[in-house]
Amino acid sequence: MIQLTNAPIDYLALTEAVRSPACGAVVLFLGTVRERTGEQVTVALEYEAYTEMAERKLAQVEAETRQRWPVQAMAVVHRLGHLELAEVSVAVAVSCPHRAEAFAACQYAMNRIKEIVPIWKKEIGPDGTGQWVHPTEQRSEKPV
């Protein structure tokens, strides 16, 4: 299950939704809004997406993850819009029979989200000005 939302992410509900009698492990990852990145102070983040493509790419991330690990259930939700410090920007919940594969599946999904899903964040500083984050080491994506 994948979703983009402007509302706070109910990660407890997501975690419950992936529990299964077939699984001995549930891993939940939450990305949260951090105040400091090195010297830089952030007071809020604003997320924007190319919605149609982001939904398609999130579905691709789920499919890739399921190909690689025995995932029983999976939920991926990314928040959009304005987020305050410590709010949850992304949640990935996976259940697998065993913990090693659940950790690996969750980490794989999160890494791919950061590579191929067209979502962008703007960091808002204490003076109210914003700066888009566009990592420059990356030319684009890993297509396919």
Next chain:
Amino acid sequence: MRTVTVRLFARLRELAGADQVSVEVPENATIGQLRQRLQMAYPQLPVSMCAVAVDAEFARDEDNLDPSGQIALLPPVSGG
């Protein structure tokens, strides 16, 4: 030549002052040619850093451009 519309996001949108721009491309253009035309028409956009998507899927420079598709220029992503 024909005119295509290109959607812009995040910093690109702010640099262009618009959420889409128009650009003329040759008939049977490739994605790479679209990039060149975009960069000439909008020198403020960091086109070489960006990915091109057609109909919500990444396109490669050697691919043929489908001018009837929904074309987007995507800066490096920073979700998560």
